Amino acid sequence: MKALTWHGTNDIRCDSVPDPKIEGERDVVIKVTSCAICGSDLHLMDGLMPTMKSGDILGHEFMGEVVEVGSPNHRLKKGDRIVVPFNINCGECRQCKLGNYSVCQRSNRNAAMAIEQFGYPTAGLFGYSHLTGGYSGGQAEYVRVPMADVAPMVVPEGLSDEEVLFLTDIFPTGYQGAEHCEIKGGEIVAIWGMGPVGLFAVQSAKVLGAERIIAIETVPERIALAKMAGATDIVDFAEEDVYERILEISKGEGADAVIDCVGMEADAGHGQAGVLSALKEKVLPSERTFVLDQAIRAVRPCGIVSVPGVYGGPVTVNMGQIVQKGLTLKSGQTHVKRYLEPLTKLIQDRQVDTTFLITHRSTDLADGPDLYKLFKEKQDGCVKVVFHPGG
Structure with a gap:
């Protein structure tokens, strides 16, 4: 075949x-x-x-x-x-019975490798190493x-x-990313990356009741699709300071929740933060944290940071911002x-x-x-x- x-x-x-x-x-x-x-x-x-x-x-x-x-x-x-x-599920382990299917304890036939990398096994995945x-x-x-x-x-x-x-994959992934934001109605949600997962996150945030949905993107075709999906505001990260624009849209409060749909291959964007991200990329080229850094900064105090974007290894994260702002970080396959x-x-x-x-x-x-x-x-x-x- x-x-x-x-x-x-x-x-x-x-x-x-x-x-x-x-x-x-x-x-x-x-x-x-x-x-x-x-x-x-x-x-x-x-x-x-x-x-x-x-x-x-x-x-x-x-x-x-x-x-x-x-x-x-x-x-x-x-x-x-x-x-x-x-993800492949045995249906019998404790995690499957809890509905935590992405961390099935029995379906990864190379579980020892995952344990060495992550401390615990992950579920078996199709076509993914x-x-x-x-x-x-x-x-x-x-x-x-x-x-x-x-x-x-x-x-x-x-x-x-x-x-x-x-x-x-991508519809449930976008939906889970939005669900992690605990949207009850009327929130401002900012979403980085209008690839397929980001577009489904936009649609999902709209279905769940978000009032303002900010799409951060620079590719024209993807911006057009974000508008079709329900984004109320567009921020072109190559032309604008994302943090300042989110403050402007939220009247100085910051977004109620933010979603990183980009992950490890984020592009450095506008301003000093983009320069710092580019420098970090020289040290850890496979883990570009520009979007995650930006999202953590742009969310309001006691807000939620949702990360459906894929990261594969160690990254440097500003834990001072997370702790002092009282943020909740949610992620996972x-x-x-x-x-x-x-x-x-x-x-x-x-x-x-x-x-x-x-x-x-x-x-x-x-x-x-x-x-x-x-x-x-x-x-x-x-x-x-x-x-x-x-x-």
Whole structure:
């Protein structure tokens, strides 16, 4: 079968690889009908995540049709059309029972590596390094889904692939980022980065009742999409002082909550803070904290800092600001399964548009290397790439 594979920094290829096989009773194999390139995949492309191996199959946003099951008594049946959360869940450990699916204690088959890095295991993830289990990803024609009796959801009738594909990651991630802000109605929420997660965070903050939603971005196409998603205010970080603009919008108070949807690959922006961030980048090039620094400064005292953006290692954070301002910091990989049913209802009720951010489509995975480059470099207005293999 065809699959997009990693062969080193900036070396993504479309290879012919062996078809996946059932390895246990809880497995299923699906024929992938839709998959996407995620911003997190660019961290792999840029060589920022450790433990990648040449030939690893990429992709953690995918869905498709079940073509093989590990047991005749499996919850899923051949022909079922399913969306597959990016994290793998055993459903049996304490964290799964608490609904903390991103830190499942049993699904990461390389748990010892994660414990060494983070102190505790993380859930197994599809297509995202051997640190998270070394599972083959879904940017492929077929994929094995382990523990498939727990996390995947059968798609309700009447919903297209493109309407539900992003339930696998970026919609729940944006929603969890907004939910962490504890929006009760009337708040000012500032969101850094109008990539796909940021756009879903905007829509989610609007659904949850935020009054002012400030989008911080500089790419014109993404600014236009942020307005479509519901942003009430735009701050171009390349042209304006973000902190001063947020103070102006909030009448000197600061935002009630802030969301960092950028993570480790933030660009330094306007003013002295941008210079300081650039200097820090020379020391820790894989961990750029410019956005996080800015967000912590711009939130009001006793406000909330939500961080769905990905960080992979140690960073320097101004704990003085966090402590003296009495801030709450919330982060973590997304507990996708927790959100599948409620977010599906938002889609069915047309409260959220999950398709407007798709800018590029392909039916051939062979286009993948070029589309990865296009996405990384934000060329041709590229915001989100979706593949329909064989479609």
